[in-house]
Amino acid sequence: xxxxxxxxxxxxxxxxxxxxxxxxxxxxxxxxxxxxxxxxxxxxxxxxxxxxxxxxxxxxxxxxxxxxxxxxxxxxxxxxxxxxxxxxxxxxxxxxxxxxxxxxxxxxxxxxxxxxxxxxxxxxxxxxxxxxxxxxxxxxxxxxxxxxxxxxxxxxxxxxxxxxxxxxxxxxxxxxxxxxxxxxxxxxxxxxxxxxxxxxxxxxxxxxxxxxxxxxxxxxxxxxxxxxxxxxxxxxxxxxxxxxxxxxxxxxxxxxxxxx
Amino acid sequence: xxxxxxxxxxxxxxxxxxxxxxxxxxxxxxxxxxxxxxxxxxxxxxxxxxxxxxxxxxxxxxxxxxxxxxxxxxxxxxxxxxxxxxxxxxxxxxxxxxxxxxxxxxxxxxxxxxxxxxxxxxxxxxxxxxxxxxxxxxxxxxxxxxxxxxxxxxxxxxxxxxxxxxxxxxxxxxxxxxxxxxxxxxxxxxxxxxx
Numbered sequence: 001x002x003x004x005x006x007x008x009x010x011x012x013x014x015x016x017x018x019x020x021x022x023x024x025x026x027x028x029x030x031x032x033x034x035x036x037x038x039x040x041x042x043x044x045x046x047x048x049x050x051x052x053x054x055x056x057x058x059x060x061x062x063x064x065x066x067x068x069x070x071x072x073x074x075x076x077x078x079x080x081x082x083x084x085x086x087x088x089x090x091x092x093x094x095x096x097x098x099x100x101x102x103x104x105x106x107x108x109x110x111x112x113x114x115x116x117x118x119x120x121x122x123x124x125x126x127x128x129x130x131x132x133x134x135x136x137x138x139x140x141x142x143x144x145x146x147x148x149x150x151x152x153x154x155x156x157x158x159x160x161x162x163x164x165x166x167x168x169x170x171x172x173x174x175x176x177x178x179x180x181x182x183x184x185x186x187x188x189x190x191x192x193x194x195x196x197x198x199x200x201x202x203x204x205x206x207x208x209x210x211x212x213x214x215x216x217x218x219x220x221x222x223x224x225x226x227x228x229x230x231x232x233x234x235x236x237x238x239x240x241x242x243x244x245x246x247x248x249x250x251x252x253x254x255x256x257x258x259x260x
Numbered sequence: 261x262x263x264x265x266x267x268x269x270x271x272x273x274x275x276x277x278x279x280x281x282x283x284x285x286x287x288x289x290x291x292x293x294x295x296x297x298x299x300x301x302x303x304x305x306x307x308x309x310x311x312x313x314x315x316x317x318x319x320x321x322x323x324x325x326x327x328x329x330x331x332x333x334x335x336x337x338x339x340x341x342x343x344x345x346x347x348x349x350x351x352x353x354x355x356x357x358x359x360x361x362x363x364x365x366x367x368x369x370x371x372x373x374x375x376x377x378x379x380x381x382x383x384x385x386x387x388x389x390x391x392x393x394x395x396x397x398x399x400x401x402x403x404x405x406x407x408x409x410x411x412x413x414x415x416x417x418x419x420x421x422x423x424x425x426x427x428x429x430x431x432x433x434x435x436x437x438x439x440x441x442x443x444x445x446x447x448x449x450x451x452x453x454x455x
Contacts, residue, residue: 070422
């Protein structure tokens with residue numbers, strides 16, 4: 001059944017600061033008859049032009065004519081159809097609606113010979129026009145697929161980061177978000193990428209196990225990573241105690257990997 | 261910017277710009293914090309609109325990206341010299357209104373005033389690297405404060421602090437523009453024998 005429009009939902013955002021911002025809208029429930037939308041943008045005493053997009057039709061763009069203004073913007077959207085009209089108004093400061101698009105081209109790679117590291121890199125969103133004058137900061141989150149809890153890192157510059165505390169051999173999911181260094185809110189999370197830290201090839205394990213049988217000291221692929229100290233430094237006295245300490249460590253590390 | 265800078269001048273400018281960005285960033289955070297304290301202590305509504313206040317430098321600017329480096333520095337310096345006087349007036353009014361009753365707001369105002377003075381000096385240093393040099397202080401004289409009711413004084417103070425917060429943000433952006441434009445900022449290739 002045809003209906004008059006309900007109060008429309010209006011959103012305004014700047015993902016290309018300082019060039020301008022856009023507003024988009026939609027109706028909470030359909031009217032089943034044609035609607036027309038009229039948007040007005042007022043800044044102080046000045047009425048600004050909101051250029052409608054061809055597609056999607058429910059969006060328009062405004063160029064910032066001034067920057068660093070303390071005067072709020074007032075955006076009013078009116079929707080009209082044959083059965084009635086309705087409107088909504090948003091009032092905001094220039095700096096509160098700044099929200100970049102997510103970072104692009106997020107890449108995560110293992111680091112050769114480093115079983116606990118992952119190298120992550122990304123790019124500024126292409127919609128952000130001047131990252132040199134308006135730098136972005138970033139928030140990276142990562143977790144192994146088998147766990148629910150995220151680790152977070154905030155980065156004030158650069159578009160790369162090395163994770164150094166990954167669980168060996170576990171696949172990770174990684175995402176990045178961006179925010180203007182000084183104003184606005186965080187972007188949505190980037191597309192997720194997956195990566196697994198470097199591990200030694202199985203055939204190399206076989207080779208080294210064979211070598212270990214014929215020599216008295218050797219390294220093993222099950223060597224626990226340097227950060228996972230099994231034995232107290234103070235407890236290690238003499239080479240015999242060291243050998244016992246490492247053996248216990250190897251066994252515990254192997255069990256640890258099995259149960260994560 | 262002055263043409264044919266010596267390498268030491270270019271490095272000095274870049275260093276001053278970088279430090280200026282950090283100073284402005286810290287100042288902005290402190291002004292925002294001061295705004296919260298001011299609104300609370302003065303019993304104001306944080307969302308109240310304040311009309312443009314006479315004598316308060318307006319941060320809003322058109323065609324910001326087209327400004328020259330010298331224009332940016334001069335406009336910034338003029339603004340902060342004015343804020344130095346305005347904040348001193350606010351501090352005096354605060355002491356007259358409340359005496360020693362509210363020292364937290366007085367201390368916060370005094371701390372921001374100090375930062376504004378330091379930043380103005382920093383801008384003067386940057387302008388000294390320009391052939392023009394900073395304008396003399398007499399050019400930035402403000403008229404005496406208008407006779408206002410207590411409520412009008414409070415609103416005026418709110419307007420001053422809001423505009424100062426925007427200026428601190430603009431200064432951060434302006435100095436980054438200057439860093440981008442100056443030689444040795446990274447956009448110029450390093451000589452082959454540098455580490």
